[in-house]
Amino acid sequence: MNFLHYQQDKLFVHQQSIADLAKRYGTPLYVYSENYIKKQWTEFNDALKGRKHLICYAIKANSNLAILSTLAQLGSGFDIVSQGELERVLKAGADPKKVVFSGVAKSVSEIERALEVGIKCFNVESEAELLRIQDVAKRLNKIAPISLRINPDVDAKTHPYISTGLRENKFGISYQLARQVYQRATTLSHIAIMGIDCHIGSQLTELSPFLDAADRILALVDELKSDGIIIKHIDFGGGLGVCYDDEVPPTSADLVAALLKKLDNYQDIEILFEPGRSIVANAGLLVTKVEYIKHQDDNHFAIVDAGMNDLIRPALYEAWMRIIPETQPSADAPNYAYNVVGPICESSDFLGKGRQLAVQQDDLLVVCSAGAYGFSMASNYNSHPRPAEVMVDDTDHRLIRQRESFDMLWQGEIV
Numbered sequence: 496m497n498f499l500h501y502q503q504d505k506l507f508v509h510q511q512s513i514a515d516l517a518k519r520y521g522t523p524l525y526v527y528s529e530n531y532i533k534k535q536w537t538e539f540n541d542a543l544k545g546r547k548h549l550i551c552y553a554i555k556a557n558s559n560l561a562i563l564s565t566l567a568q569l570g571s572g573f574d575i576v577s578q579g580e581l582e583r584v585l586k587a588g589a590d591p592k593k594v595v596f597s598g599v600a601k602s603v604s605e606i607e608r609a610l611e612v613g614i615k616c617f618n619v620e621s622e623a624e625l626l627r628i629q630d631v632a633k634r635l636n637k638i639a640p641i642s643l644r645i646n647p648d649v650d651a652k653t654h655p656y657i658s659t660g661l662r663e664n665k666f667g668i669s670y671q672l673a674r675q676v677y678q679r680a681t682t683l684s685h686i687a688i689m690g691i692d693c694h695i696g697s698q699l700t701e702l703s704p705f706l707d708a709a710d711r712i713l714a715l716v717d718e719l720k721s722d723g724i725i726i727k728h729i730d731f732g733g734g735l736g737v738c739y740d741d742e743v744p745p746t747s748a749d750l751v752a753a754l755l756k757k758l759d760n761y762q763d764i765e766i767l768f769e770p771g772r773s774i775v776a777n778a779g780l781l782v783t784k785v786e787y788i789k790h791q792d793d794n795h796f797a798i799v800d801a802g803m804n805d806l807i808r809p810a811l812y813e814a815w816m817r818i819i820p821e822t823q824p825s826a827d828a829p830n831y832a833y834n835v836v837g838p839i840c841e842s843s844d845f846l847g848k849g850r851q852l853a854v855q856q857d858d859l860l861v862v863c864s865a866g867a868y869g870f871s872m873a874s875n876y877n878s879h880p881r882p883a884e885v886m887v888d889d890t891d892h893r894l895i896r897q898r899e900s901f902d903m904l905w906q907g908e909i910v
């Protein structure tokens with residue numbers, strides 16, 4: 496994150512001081528580096544140069560229209576999991592022919608809309624879903640392009656809540672059953688088999704689970720070929736981890752190089768990825784203000800204005816996220832091991848625990864690596880309006896989402 500740096504003790508994002516941004520837009524505030532997002536996407540894309548490929552950014556990680564529009568302009572495809580996400584990517588100017596649709600519970604109306612706009616592919620997660628897509632496509636007189644999402648029963652070696660490729664997870668079709676479901680698909684009049692797909696989990700910091708999953712997928716591609724079913728694309732999903740603390744995950748170039756080694760004999764097959772976190776996580780920060788300091792017995796609390804409603808990852812997964820001060824303290828400032836907690840009435844409402852900080856009331860703190868699964872998982876719990884979002888580039892900044900007003904909290908409610 497070299498766009499984030501101290502200048503004479505004050506924290507800057509590119510040329511913008513965090514204190515100035517906080518003064519202008521208030522806190523809590525999400526701040527993103529546009530250059531970093533572009534760089535991450537471009538590196539992933541460049542790693543696949545020379546192969547037919549498509550990077551489909553998983554918009555669940557951060558679905559702000561400004562980010563989607565920036566990526567659409569670079570030529571990105573998109574991985575969506577709901578009609579809401581589909582409408583977002585269309586609104587951002589994306590080409591529907593570059594959209595893949597994942598998710599275990601696609602409704603009839605979602606399938607109708609996706610067929611109407613002409614998406615690239617449905618990533619089908621069950622035989623029942625396949626039959627529903629066939630019915631809807633037949634009624635609309637359309638051919639539905641599909642791939643089956645395979646559950647390869649591979650341990651992603653990540654937090655159990657974000658592991659998706661094990662037999663007991665709800666995702667995908669078991670690799671032992673996949674061949675017969677593909678056979679079934681060949682009998683359906685309004686289904687076109689395009690590809691095969693897997694996504695085994697998120698925040699993966701090793702290559703081996705990706706490679707194990709690839710082995711299972713390629714074995715299936717071979718078996719399908721012998722059944723006369725030709726796979727036109729392989730979608731390896733998302734999942735590439737990032738550094739929050741001291742993890743050293745593979746880069747996108749490492750991942751692609753390792754997978755391409757296995758793909759020499761599959762030159763005609765288009766390669767897709769669905770990265771989310773690795774594109775945006777380290778592009779984002781959450782700026783928060785210390786409302787109060789409380790020392791009690793052995794407990795030291797820095798009570799800040801951002802909580803689990805704004806950033807749920809620490810509460811939900813006990814995720815560790817770096818917290819740094821906006822102003823570097825003097826060497827002799829008293830410091831304590833603070834629990835950095837939010838305003839929400841839940842004991843799980845913390846952003847970090849036991850953080851050695853020298854902070855005072857009204858100081859600003861910055862939670863790093865908050866660009867993925869930050870705002871997109873934010874809620875209005877305890878009736879807090881959701882924060883504003885700001886995009887910073889080399890020389891300037893712009894508001895990309897207004898802070899919610901109180902009126903917006905009860906919009907749609909009926910007395």
Ligand SMILES: Cc1ncc(COP(=O)(O)O)c(C=O)c1O
Pocket residue numbers: 553556574597598694696697698732733734735769770771772773
């Ligand atoms: C189907 C699918 N694709 C892609 C992603 C993006 O994953 P990540 O943000 O870990 O790259 C997810 C989320 O885990 C997902 O469920």
Ligand SMILES: N[C@@H](CCCC[NH3+])C(=O)O
Pocket residue numbers: 555657697698808867868
């Ligand atoms: N929301 C999760 C990742 C889940 C990805 C979606 N399958 C996180 O914050 O780490």
